[in-house]
Amino acid sequence: MTDSSGALACLRGTLDAIDDQILALVERRIETARAIGAAKPGAAGALKLRPGRETAVVARLEAQASAAARPAVRPVWRELMGQCLQAQAPMALVLGSADAELCLLARETFGSAPPLEVAQSAAEALERAEAGAAIAILPLPLPKLPPQLMAFRTLGDMAAAVGRVAAEDASARTGWSPASWRSRQATQMPLYPDAGELAEVEATLAQAAPVVAIAQAAALRAALARAADGEAMLVQAGDCAESFDAFSPERVADDRALLLALGRALPGNVVHVARAAGQFAKPRSAALEAGPQGLLPSYRGDAVNGAARCHATRTADPKRLLRAHAQSLATVRLLGGLDAAEGVACAPPPVYTSHEALLLPYEQALTRRDQAGRWWATSGHMVWIGERTRDPNGAHVEYAAGIANAIGLKCGPGLSADEMSRLLDRLDPRNEAGRITLIGRFGREEIGRVLPPLMRRTRDEGRRVLWACDPMHGNGRVLNGIKTRLVDDILAELHDFIAIAAAEGVHMGGVHIETTAAPVTECVGGTDAVSPADLHLRYESLCDPRLNRAQALEVAARAGAWISRGAPAQKARAA
Numbered sequence: 001m002t003d004s005s006g007a008l009a010c011l012r013g014t015l016d017a018i019d020d021q022i023l024a025l026v027e028r029r030i031e032t033a034r035a036i037g038a039a040k041p042g043a044a045g046a047l048k049l050r051p052g053r054e055t056a057v058v059a060r061l062e063a064q065a066s067a068a069a070r071p072a073v074r075p076v077w078r079e080l081m082g083q084c085l086q087a088q089a090p091m092a093l094v095l096g097s098a099d100a101e102l103c104l105l106a107r108e109t110f111g112s113a114p115p116l117e118v119a120q121s122a123a124e125a126l127e128r129a130e131a132g133a134a135i136a137i138l139p140l141p142l143p144k145l146p147p148q149l150m151a152f153r154t155l156g157d158m159a160a161a162v163g164r165v166a167a168e169d170a171s172a173r174t175g176w177s178p179a180s181w182r183s184r185q186a187t188q189m190p191l192y193p194d195a196g197e198l199a200e201v202e203a204t205l206a207q208a209a210p211v212v213a214i215a216q217a218a219a220l221r222a223a224l225a226r227a228a229d230g231e232a233m234l235v236q237a238g239d240c241a242e243s244f245d246a247f248s249p250e251r252v253a254d255d256r257a258l259l260l261a262l263g264r265a266l267p268g269n270v271v272h273v274a275r276a277a278g279q280f281a282k283p284r285s286a287a288l289e290a291g292p293q294g295l296l297p298s299y300r301g302d303a304v305n306g307a308a309r310c311h312a313t314r315t316a317d318p319k320r321l322l323r324a325h326a327q328s329l330a331t332v333r334l335l336g337g338l339d340a341a342e343g344v345a346c347a348p349p350p351v352y353t354s355h356e357a358l359l360l361p362y363e364q365a366l367t368r369r370d371q372a373g374r375w376w377a378t379s380g381h382m383v384w385i386g387e388r389t390r391d392p393n394g395a396h397v398e399y400a401a402g403i404a405n406a407i408g409l410k411c412g413p414g415l416s417a418d419e420m421s422r423l424l425d426r427l428d429p430r431n432e433a434g435r436i437t438l439i440g441r442f443g444r445e446e447i448g449r450v451l452p453p454l455m456r457r458t459r460d461e462g463r464r465v466l467w468a469c470d471p472m473h474g475n476g477r478v479l480n481g482i483k484t485r486l487v488d489d490i491l492a493e494l495h496d497f498i499a500i501a502a503a504e505g506v507h508m509g510g511v512h513i514e515t516t517a518a519p520v521t522e523c524v525g526g527t528d529a530v531s532p533a534d535l536h537l538r539y540e541s542l543c544d545p546r547l548n549r550a551q552a553l554e555v556a557a558r559a560g561a562w563i564s565r566g567a568p569a570q571k572a573r574a575a
Contacts, residue, residue, distance in 0.1 A: 026080065030087045037088030049135070049165045051152045054081055082111030094129065096122035096138040105155040106137045129163050136162040141421040142429070144462060151429035160425065176402035178367035178375060181360050186395035188283040188358060188388055190304045190316035198361060201318040205365035210378030211277060211328045212353060214370050220352045220381040221406045223271045225434025227509050228466040233563075234437065234510030235263045236354060236408075236468065237552065238275030240544040241282050244302045247327055252276075252334045254517035256351055258549055263349065265556035266511070267564045270349065275514065277331040278355030278380045280304075280324040282543050283388045299542060303359060307542045321362050328353075328379070354408070357383035360399055367403060374404040384408030384439065387473070390415075392422045401426050408437045408512075412474065413446040417457040424463055433464040439512050440467065443474030444492040451497065455504040468510035469497040471555075476544070479524065479532040484545045487525030491558055498562045511559055514544060515552040526551035 061073045085091065093106045095118045103116060114135070119125040122143055125136035130146055139159050142151055153161040192198045226232050237259050255276065263270035280303035288295045297314040299307045303324035306313035335351050342348045357363050357377065366379040377383055383403075387410045389396040400407050407427055411420065420438075428435045438458070442450050458465050471493035475485050494511070501508040521534045522545035530551075539545075547555065 029080065030084055033084035034087040049152065049163050051165065057081070078109070079111040079113075082113040086113040090133070092117050092128070092134045094119050094125040094134045094136050096125040096136060099139070102137060102139065102159055105159055109153065109155050109161065110135070126162065132164050134163070138162055140425050141418070142425050144431070145429075151425070154426065160429070176375075178364045178399075178402070180402060181364070181395040181399040184393060184395040184398045185391070186360060187391070188386075189360065190300055192316045192318055194318075198318040201321050202361050202365045204322065205325060205362065208325060208366070209329060210366060210368055211325065211332055212378055212381050214368065214376045214378065216352070217376055217378070217381045217405050219350070220271070220273070221404075221434040223434070224406050224437060224466055225432070226269075227271055228433040228464050228507070230507045232269035232271055233266050233508075234271045234273060234466060234468050234512075235259065235266060235556070236273040236275065236510060236512040237262055237515050239279055239516060240514045240541055240546055241301045242276065242279050242327070243542065244323060244327065246540075247330075249334055251517075252331055253338060256335060256338055258515065258517040258552060259351060260348060262511075262552060262556040265553065265560045267560055271352070272349055273352045273354045273382055274335070275354060277328040277335070277353040278324070281356065281358045283356075283358060283386055301543070303362070321359065324362070325366075352381040354382040354384065355380050356386050357396065357400060358386065358389065360395060363399060375402055377403045377405050382406040382408060384410060384437075386410050387412040387441065390423060392419065392426055397423065397426055406434060406437065408439050410470070410473070411438050411440050411442075411454060413442050413450050415450070415454065417453050420454055421457060421461065424465070428465075431462070431464055437466040437468055437510070439470045440497060441470040441473040442493065444489050444496065446474065447493050447496045447500070451500050452504060455501065455506045459504060459506055466509040467501060467506055468512050469494055469508070470512040471497070472514055473544075480535065482535045482539065484532070484535055485523045487523055487547070487551055487554070490523075490547075490555060494555065494559055495562055498559070498566060502566045508563055511556065513547060513552060513555060515547040515549070517549050520546060520548045522546050522548070523551055527554050
């Protein structure tokens with residue numbers, strides 16, 4: 001025997017010994033799982049799913065694993081945990097339809113241990129799951145679920161797993177972590193030249209103070225739940241994109257005062273949400289634009305790059321995220337101070353904050369857990385998903401699906417009723433009031449075609465959503481080479497939204513506009529008669545045109561009058 005063959009034999013013997021140790025540990029794990037099942041309170045053999053526990057185990061092991069071992073962790077432990085779950089309490093995977101792809105997805109997700117059965121209908125599969133000895137595998141969109149059941153895991157983009165979830169997991173969206181979005185396709189994200197520098201910024205933000213308190217985010221969600229039930233309205237307004245250079249305490253105070261004035265123009269109780277303290281990034285229709293000396297990266301907001309038309313300023317800089325965080329903290333503290341100061345005399349309504357959850361590294365770093373185990377975005381009280389990032393299988397929807405905040409979903413003319421239902425199944429599987437605000441932004445020419453079937457679908461499916469109108473983003477125009485919006489277009493879409501909601505028997509739940517208290521000349525028309533020739537006088541926005549104070553108040557007043565004439569009176573409960 002040569003030295004090399006002897007060395008190989010020795011190494012193979014080592015592998016055999018390792019295999020023996022692995023087998024012994026697997027058997028020990030299965031026996032321990034069986035003992036856990038026997039020790040659990042309740043009926044013997046009752047299936048109590050802990051998908052959150054399974055996700056946490058895999059995440060912990062992946063974090064510990066070397067680069068070589070990490071790809072094996074998820075498939076190996078998926079199969080191992082499937083075997084252990086069977087040892088705790090035998091269960092079956094019950095398909096709601098006889099579909100070969102559904103069968104493959106079920107096996108890929110839950111391993112080979114549970115038997116696979118096909119029900120005669122989705123209703124039968126749910127009955128089996130409700131009895132506590134099965135997981136129902138149902139194609140999307142899901143039917144209305146019994147209160148004891150929860151959709152706890154999606155299978156690709158075509159199905160969901162439904163079962164009885166243990167109480168300690170039922171309050172949280174499981175099968176998820178703040179980093180889950182990284183396994184999905186992420187659009188509208190900046191390309192940072194130095195990944196290491198971005199990682200350092202993320203680590204710093206992960207240790208930084210939350211921008212908002214979880215309790216306040218929960219309070220907003222409760223207020224929006226009342227709005228979804230028809231007891232209040234939402235006014236959501238503020239900057240298109242916040243600016244580092246334009247920030248000042250006086251500006252925060254002026255924009256807050258305008259938001260409260262807009263709320264006073266609407267009937268009944270009003271929930272006030274500012275587009276502020278985080279709205280530093282914007283999606284763009286093109287990644288590049290023409291510059292003085294060739295193509296430049298597009299300006300994506302102050303949290304990403306600068307507006308000056310030179311390559312150095314337009315290069316994405318992760319350190320800007322730190323400045324955005326600091327300014328957001330300052331804005332929230334100023335808003336809170338103003339609320340407290342005025343509260344001594346008149347108890348003004350609270351002002352909450354919101355922004356588009358576009359920069360997912362920033363959002364992930366500021367995602368924190370409450371005492372009940374639920375994850376919250378502490379970057380703002382409410383976040384929304386934009387028209388360009390609402391892919392049901394994309395990174396932004398994956399992130400939003402796991403946090404407990406109120407979520408806004410921009411709905412444009414390309415959104416079908418079926419896609420909307422799929423998004424609602426992903427984002428709000430328990431159909432909870434206050435969770436989802438659908439923000440329509442169709443344009444005056446498209447709203448009559450697109451909105452009625454969407455509202456009809458939410459009404460017929462019993463979705464507890466809040467419908468709000470964004471009459472600005474679908475009504476862009478270019479006049480004299482300048483991007484603008486016409487107040488007449490904005491009013492026309494708003495009027496039609498209110499009328500369609502009344503015709504469909506849906507609560508007209510709110511208004512979402514881009515505005516500033518400053519006397520800018522960015523939108524054409526209104527009571528102060530801004531003309532196309534005036535646009536250059538005070539066009540200050542670095543992104544989209546905003547309504548000035550007079551124009552915004554006119555829009556709110558007209559909306560309030562139309563709603564009061566055409567909608568039933570709201571209940572008097574406080575928002």
